[in-house]
Amino acid sequence: FIKCKLSLSVELLENPVRHGPKIQALFSWNFHPAVKPSLFRLLPSLKVVASGGVGTDHLDVPLINSLGVKVANTPGVSSDSTADLAMGLLLASARQILEGHKIALDPMTIHLPQTLIGTEVSGSTLGIIGMGDVGYKIAQRSKGFDMKILYHNRTRRSEEDGRTVGATYCESLDDLLMCSDFVMLAVKLTPETTGLIGHRELSLMKPTATLINVSRGQVVDQDALVEALRSGTICAAALDVTYPEPLPRDHPLLGLPNVLITPHIGVNTYNTKSRMVKKMIENALAAVKGLPIPNEVII
Numbered sequence: 203f204i205k206c207k208l209s210l211s212v213e214l215l216e217n218p219v220r221h222g223p224k225i226q227a228l229f230s231w232n233f234h235p236a237v238k239p240s241l242f243r244l245l246p247s248l249k250v251v252a253s254g255g256v257g258t259d260h261l262d263v264p265l266i267n268s269l270g271v272k273v274a275n276t277p278g279v280s281s282d283s284t285a286d287l288a289m290g291l292l293l294a295s296a297r298q299i300l301e302g303h304k305i306a307l308d309p310m311t312i313h314l315p316q317t318l319i320g321t322e323v324s325g326s327t328l329g330i331i332g333m334g335d336v337g338y339k340i341a342q343r344s345k346g347f348d349m350k351i352l353y354h355n356r357t358r359r360s361e362e363d364g365r366t367v368g369a370t371y372c373e374s375l376d377d378l379l380m381c382s383d384f385v386m387l388a389v390k391l392t393p394e395t396t397g398l399i400g401h402r403e404l405s406l407m408k409p410t411a412t413l414i415n416v417s418r419g420q421v422v423d424q425d426a427l428v429e430a431l432r433s434g435t436i437c438a439a440a441l442d443v444t445y446p447e448p449l450p451r452d453h454p455l456l457g458l459p460n461v462l463i464t465p466h467i468g469v470n471t472y473n474t475k476s477r478m479v480k481k482m483i484e485n486a487l488a489a490v491k492g493l494p495i496p497n498e499v500i501i
């Protein structure tokens with residue numbers, strides 16, 4: 203599939219006028235650069251953009267729809283891998299695993315591991331903002347680490363859901379920010395969540411707290427985050443997502459010692475990627491055959 207996609211993309215780029223009219227389905231990965239609207243002029247037979255991932259913020263869905271083209275995504279297959287990565291970021295920052303690795307590699311500092319005193323995760327409070335599939339899986343995992351779990355969400359989950367993962371609903375975002383040792387962002391990017399965490403929210407967090415983001419870079423005001431990390435308003439940040447991706451090499455976040463960044467790899471496991479590709483193909487084939495698209499994105 204990937205080979206086929208690549209060769210088609212290359213052919214399309216080399217001879218768009220010849221190959222464009224044949225194309226009925228376009229595959230795109232969700233956090234890759236936005237698909238340029240100008241591309242659609244070359245694809246008069248296009249029926250669907252089958253995107254891999256849940257978020258479709260890289261696509262202008264209303265514009266694509268206005269051209270008679272549908273958009274599909276791949277929900278429900280990537281929350282485990284994203285939750286695993288979230289826990290990896292949490293543990294790595296709590297226990298300074300990356301700093302430990304650097305010390306272990308450097309013969310001049312190898313005798314200094316006693317400087318790496320981390321935070322004990324067990325007993326710490328985790329505040330999850332966004333309790334959809336990913337947030338819930340993060341709560342499941344954190345329960346196993348004996349963390350106290352708070353969550354904030356547009357809608358409260360059922361009592362049973364909360365009890366199962368030991369998570370307490372926090373109606374006030376401010377209260378969650380004030381009480382948490384780790385604040386985990388797992389919300390969808392929407393106009394309401396864009397810039398959700400800015401100067402005010404960061405200033406409510408504990409100076410010992412860590413902000414972890416596996417949602418979208420735009421949820422955090424990055425200038426405010428840089429300031430908060432520099433001034434000690436919060437202790438650290440661990441980010442799988444930034445804005446833009448990747449960050450320009452001279453971005454201040456990349457120079458801070460208390461930031462851990464991974465390049466949006468939340469869904470990057472063979473299992474998840476193959477489930478995503480399967481769904482992308484199912485969505486594309488349905489559209490090409492004129493059948494209902496299993497995961498059509500309706501905005």
Ligand SMILES: O=C(O)C(=O)CO
Binds near residue numbers: 255258280466
């Ligand atoms: O599925 C998504 O929206 C992702 O961002 C994958 O990391």
